[in-house]
Structure formats: C-alpha cells, structure tokens
Amino acid sequence: MKLLFLTPYPIQRAPSQRFRFEHFFKFMEEMDLTYDFSSFLSEKAWGIAYQRGNLVSKAFYVIGGYLSRIKMLFTLGKYDFIFIHRELTPFGPPVFEWLITRVFKKKVIYDFDDAIWMADQNQENFLWKALKWRSKVASICKWSWKVSVGNEYLGDFARQYCDDVVLMPTIVDTSIHTPPIHHKHPMPVIGWTGSHSTLFYLDTILPALTLLQERLEFEFLVIANKNPNLPLKHFRFLAWNKQTEIDDLSLMDIGVMPLEDTEWSKGKCGFKLIQYLSLGVPAVASRVGVNNEIIQEDFNGYFAQTTEDWVSRLSTLLEDHQKRRTLGNNGRLLIEQKYSVNSQKQTFFNLFNDQP
Incomplete structure (x- = not known):
C-alpha cells in the first residue's frame, strides 16, 4: 500500500506536522506501507516565508508551490491514499482538493489541528479574508473519505460534513521527550x-x-x-x-x-x-x-x-x-x-x- 502526504511545510519543520503524523513515518516499513511526501513550500521558501520583505522571492516560491501541485496531479495513479494536512495551497478555492477527490476519485484523509475555517486575526482586511478562502475547509471535509482532527471541538465542525471523523490528538515521542535527570536552577x-x-x-x-x-x-x-x-x-x-x-x-x-x-x-x-x-x-x-x-x-x-x-x-x-x-x-x-x-x-x- 502506498501513501502520499501533501502538506503546507517541508518535512521536520512545522510543529503541526512533526507532532501529529511525522513521528509515525519511522513505523511505515513495519506496517507494510510506503509513502511519498510533498510540501507546498520548499526548504528555501520556508527559510524566508516568515521574514519581512523579500516579496519578489516569496512570489517566486509561491508560484513554484502551485506548479509543484500541478505536477503532483500526474502522479496520483500510484497511490492508494492521499493524506492532506490543513490545505494544499495557501490562497484561493480548493481546486486541487476537488480534482483529487472528484476527478481522480482518490480516498483522502484530511487532517487539521486548528479552527482553520475561521479568521485567526481580528485585524484581517477584506482582501486577505478573500484570498484565504476559509470556507474551503468545509468543502474538503465533505469530499474526504476520513477526517482526522486534534480535539472534539474541531471534530464537531468536521462531523457536519463528513461521517467518518477520527480524534487524533497532538502527540510527543516519550522516548525523546523525557524528564531531565539534572538538578534545575536554584531559582524556580x-x-x-x-x-x-x-x-x-x-x-x-x-x-x-x-x-x-x-x-x-x-x-x-x-x-x-x-x-x-x-x-x-x-x-x-x-x-x-x-x-x-x-x-x-x-x-x-x-x-x-x-x-x-x-x-x-x-x-x-x-x-x-x-x-x-x-x-x-x-x-x-x-x-x-x-x-x-x-x-x-x-x-x-x-x-x-x-x-x-x-x-x-x-x-x-x-x-x-x-x-x-x-x-x-x-x-x-x-x-x-x-x-x-x-x-x-x-x-x-x-x-x-x-x-x-
């Protein structure tokens, strides 16, 4: 069985990916699974994404991200499941999600860990809200085979559109996250x-x-x-x-x-x-x-x-x-x-x- 993980960010960079599903990649072989990973932002794009300025470079990398999504469509035939985290593109309607589910008829597991269907900044202007197209979250839930969410509040939203919603909490690897054995600083x-x-x-x-x-x-x-x-x-x-x-x-x-x-x-x-x-x-x-x-x-x-x-x-x-x-x-x-x-x-x- 072969899986394709489609994410906004490069591997091992964003906490929402590292602590929701990337921990499980090391178990793929024992579960008789293989996978590919494709992010919208490249490593170079990630390096400047949250810096001020560099508008030309950022535009270039965004265009590159869209081109990589177009290229991805031509590889879908070899995958049994598509795992989508948050969104496939940062702006506009969910065109790629619609193509994957409705045209290519792929089974999608859609994963999110924030209330991404609503604005997270009170100061957002009309143009930014329009570009983000947050209503797409409901559409992607409706088209997905399963939806994986980080808590029950998110699950209540997803269940309005999808019958198979799974609670998958954010996790840590307790073999790495271990309590320190050294004495801490005298001042708490x-x-x-x-x-x-x-x-x-x-x-x-x-x-x-x-x-x-x-x-x-x-x-x-x-x-x-x-x-x-x-x-x-x-x-x-x-x-x-x-x-x-x-x-x-x-x-x-x-x-x-x-x-x-x-x-x-x-x-x-x-x-x-x-x-x-x-x-x-x-x-x-x-x-x-x-x-x-x-x-x-x-x-x-x-x-x-x-x-x-x-x-x-x-x-x-x-x-x-x-x-x-x-x-x-x-x-x-x-x-x-x-x-x-x-x-x-x-x-x-x-x-x-x-x-x-």
Missing part, C-alpha cells in the same frame, strides 16, 4: 513556549507575574521565534531551536498556557501542555478548550482565570518543590497513556484501514 523557572503569532496571550498573565515578583523570586522564560521583551525582573528569552528544544524546555519548573476564551482558542490542541507534562513539568492553564481534558486540577496542574487565580496557583507551585514534582510525575503518566506516539500509533494507522 516559570516558562512559556510558542510562536510570534501567539505571544499576545502572555498579556493575559503579565499583571499576575508583575505582582508575583514583588514577593517571590523566580525567572520567567520565553522560548519563541521572537523576543517579547517582557518588563519583568528576571526575564529570559531563548530563540526556539529544534536541536535544543527539549533541553530548553527542561529548564522550566512550571509551564503556563494562558488563552483567551474565544472560538479560535477552543480549536487549540494543547500542545504546550503536552510538551510541559511530557517532561514532568506541571502546568497552569486557562480553562479553555482541550485544556480541560489535559489538565486535571491538583493532579498534574491547575486552572487560572483571573489575575488573582494566576497569582495563587503559581505561588502554590513556586513555594512547594514537592508539589511540583508530584504533579509533574502525574502529568508524565497522562502523556504516556493518551498523548504519546505509542498510545496513538494504532489510531493513526487505522486511518488507512480500507475495511468497512
């Missing part, structure tokens, strides 16, 4: 990791951190691709680096995941929490979306809503080393049971089960 570290597009969530907890630093000593660590330069007494920024990602995350004693209570946030799949807990780091999070399924109050972390909540919950963990260790160990067990490669391996490969 509260940490957050994410991309530049989600840094605004830190505004939610900045008042709490400011109050907290008046009576407790702690460092606040941000791991991202942009420095937010937070006005805190002990603030530290580390540029995200795939090679040091786990070591950097292991510096944390407490992880935080603040969210706004919006429809877009409900589509988030809790990846930050999954990373923290996999390393034995307890977490404090907003009670939004899938966070409600991952965090178990006073077992592997806490929920916080108001500034007072954040101060109280973080204080508890900062002042009690044993509590941090106990909750962290409990979190690790949860990840092994529900959010690990081993726990979801069969779910993933069942996506390609052709039996009724």
